[in-house]
Amino acid sequence: MTTQVTGEALAPFKQLIHEMGQAFKEKDISKAMAKFVADEDVCSFGFYADINNKSELEQHWKDYFKDHDSASKSEEHYTVYVYGTAACLCLTHKAEGSGEPMKRLTLFLENHNGAWLIRHRHHSFVPTG
DSSP states (O other): OEEEEGGGGGGGHHHHHHHHHHHTTTTOHHHHTTTBBBOOOOOSSSOOOOOHHHHEEEEEHHHHHHHHOOOOOEEEEEEEEEOOOOOOOOEEEEEOOOOOOEEEEEEEEEEEEEEEEEEEEEEEEEOOO
């Protein structure tokens, strides 16, 4: 049965997002990639590129961080559902001082030996209207 995660049980998911944010702030691609499953079968799509494997994602971030910095987030809202060793994390957030609309991040996660790792990633602006 699928269970919505709330309260203190959100801690490992919030920690994952915090650690990804730190990796981006530090432009530490290796640290960010460590949050993904070990194999190449990773998918990421959204704002800048449609990516079909882990190597492409790593190269995308190397190229992106040559010219960009990561913004601090505020106003985060988490929705997480878990089914066995799989989870879906939906996060809406706003970048501090950016003037941009709310963004959303959806992650399909797998639990590998107690660690939630990313298999699939999607990011976009929250639809309005």
